[in-house]
Amino acid sequence: MSKRRLDILTTGGTIASKARGGMLSGEELIADLENIFPDVEIGIKDICRVGSSQITTHILWEIRTSVQESFYMGADGVVITHGTDTLEETAYFLDLMSNSKVSKSAEAEEDVSAFGQSIPIASTMHEVDAKIHFGPTVITGAMRGFDDIGYDGMANLIDSCRVALEPKSAAYGVLAVMNNKVHLAREVTKIHSWMLDAFDSPATGPIGYVGPQGVDFLVNPPPRTFCEYTALVPPVDLIKTGIAFDERMVRMLVEGQSRGIVVESMGYGHLPQRMVEALKDAIKSNVPVVVTTRCLYGGAPAPGTLIDAGFISTDLNGQKARIKLMLALSVTNDPSEIARLFAVRP
Missing domain, CATH: 3.40.50.40 (Rossmann fold)
Known part of the structure; x- marks a missing residue:
C-alpha cells in the first residue's frame, strides 16, 4: 500500500520565528513530523519567510498556486503555516479560490504594479487548463515563537496534519486549526493579540476539535457556491x-x-x-x-x-x-x- 502524501507550505510567521536569528526553513520546522506520521510522505515548500503583516497580493496568489500544484501532483492534503495576524484573510482567500480554474496562458504570471502591490493574474501552472479542486486544506500558526517557553507551534502543526489527512475535511473548505479547534475559514477571526487561545468563530463557534481520538467534526459541511475569480484587484x-x-x-x-x-x-x-x-x-x-x-x-x-x-x-x-x-x-x-x-x- 502506497503512503499517503501531505504537503506543507511555509510562509514564516511566529510559528517559524526565533528570538535571535532568522526564521526557520520548512525542513527545520517539521523535523519531528516524520516520526509522528511514519506512514505519510511529507513534502515541503518554502513560499516565503515573512511576518504575516507583510503578506502581499502576490504572496497570496503564490500560496493559492502552490496549493493547486500540490493537489494536481497527487497530494492527499495540504497544510499552510502562516503568521497569525492575517491568517484569517489568507484562509478566506484560499477558501474562495478552492474550486477555481488554472488559466492556460503563454505568460506564466503577469505582474502589474499598482499602489505598491503586484497583481498576479495567471497561475504558474501554464500547462494546465482545468479546474483543480482543493482537497483537505488547513492553515495554522503559533502565538509563541519556536524557542519560547510553551511553544504551541508543533502542537498546532500536528493537529493540522491530522485534519488535512482526514478525507472528509475537504467538504468543509479551507480550515483553520489552532489550539485543538477546527474553524471554517469564513468564520474564524483573531480575537486576542497574544493569548494562546487567540482564535474564535464568533457566529458559529468551532466546527470541530482535534483530540486524542482524532478529528471530531460537530456539524455537517455548509453549502458552498463558487465564482471563477481571476485576480485580486487593489486598492x-x-x-x-x-x-x-x-x-x-x-x-x-x-x-x-x-x-x-x-x-x-x-x-x-x-x-x-x-x-x-x-x-x-x-x-x-x-x-x-x-x-x-x-x-x-x-x-x-x-x-x-x-x-x-x-x-x-x-x-x-x-x-x-x-x-x-x-x-x-x-x-x-x-x-x-x-x-x-x-x-x-x-
Whole structure:
C-alpha cells in the first residue's frame, strides 16, 4: 500500500520565528513530523519567510498556486503555516479560490504594479487548463515563537496534519486549526493579540476539535457556491467608523483612485449622515461600497443585498469583506452583481 502524501507550505510567521536569528526553513520546522506520521510522505515548500503583516497580493496568489500544484501532483492534503495576524484573510482567500480554474496562458504570471502591490493574474501552472479542486486544506500558526517557553507551534502543526489527512475535511473548505479547534475559514477571526487561545468563530463557534481520538467534526459541511475569480484587484480600502466621522476619508480615497470601499459601520449598519452622502457620491464615481459592522456579531442588515442607498450589505468582518471585494472586482464592477456574490457562501 502506497503512503499517503501531505504537503506543507511555509510562509514564516511566529510559528517559524526565533528570538535571535532568522526564521526557520520548512525542513527545520517539521523535523519531528516524520516520526509522528511514519506512514505519510511529507513534502515541503518554502513560499516565503515573512511576518504575516507583510503578506502581499502576490504572496497570496503564490500560496493559492502552490496549493493547486500540490493537489494536481497527487497530494492527499495540504497544510499552510502562516503568521497569525492575517491568517484569517489568507484562509478566506484560499477558501474562495478552492474550486477555481488554472488559466492556460503563454505568460506564466503577469505582474502589474499598482499602489505598491503586484497583481498576479495567471497561475504558474501554464500547462494546465482545468479546474483543480482543493482537497483537505488547513492553515495554522503559533502565538509563541519556536524557542519560547510553551511553544504551541508543533502542537498546532500536528493537529493540522491530522485534519488535512482526514478525507472528509475537504467538504468543509479551507480550515483553520489552532489550539485543538477546527474553524471554517469564513468564520474564524483573531480575537486576542497574544493569548494562546487567540482564535474564535464568533457566529458559529468551532466546527470541530482535534483530540486524542482524532478529528471530531460537530456539524455537517455548509453549502458552498463558487465564482471563477481571476485576480485580486487593489486598492480596496477599509474604514472603521466612530463618533463624528465625516466625509473627508471617503473623498480622499475616491480621489486616490480606490477601486472599492469597505465600511465597518456602527451597530446594525449605522453611519454618520455626512459619511453616507460621501459614500453615495463614491458609488456615482463607480466605486462600489460594502457595509458591514464593527461589532463582533451580526453583520449589517440583510447581508448579501443591495440596500436603498446603493451599498452592498454583508455579515463578513471588514478584513474578509475586503478580500471578497478585491476578488469580485476581477469579474464585475456592477454593484448588483457584487451583491449577488456576497449573498453566497463561502
